[in-house]
Amino acid sequence: MNEQPVIAVLVSGSGSNLQAIIDASERGEIPGRVGLVVSNKADAYGLVRARNHGIPTEVVDHKAFEGREAFDAKLVEVIRASGAVLVCLAGFMRVVTPVFLRAFPHRILNIHPALLPSFPGTHGPAQALRYGVRFSGCTVHFLDEGVDTGPIIVQAVVPVHEDDTEEALASRILKEEHRIYPMAIRLFLEGRLAVTGRKVSTKGVGKIPDFSRRNPDA
């Protein structure tokens, strides 16, 4: 029996962040295992990644429900059945309602491809390019009732080059996402995160080697 705490991961697409989380777990870098992957899209490649690692999957198609609350209630049901202590949104392209948020208070994380509070919503890398910022990056945060507004756990910075395309910037950011999402999960599962209002304090973070690692692309 594997007694590690269960993480549920929600995806809508490629699932490269899911893969980073699975890999970190299999390498023993986070004290938990992905015990369920849920997608609102039956053809999400993230589901294939999960199956490749023997991880149970569920498809909950939002189009089959009357409204957002009914869809969220079904998500809550399948996640609860998995026994998950942590829910990670990883490219999950649905806005969730309080039905979902209140079921897992302070236990839902999200990753966003921009340095919040700049460029929330969709197309973070494209927004950063259009605005002309010199640096962008990614953010792991607790989910709250707004769009990409919850308390920030970890961020990583990447440079924006003058000749960048959206794809080039997005892929530079994605590389950092794969590094910081497992890091945030590890902090959560180690019980090191305390939320006070907007602020997240990270007890003993100085002892985690990864935090002092320089961004190799910077």
Ligand code: GRF
């Ligand atoms: C990532 O850029 C993530 O920040 C955003 O959606 C993308 C998902 O990529 N929320 P993947 O499915 O993890 O490859």
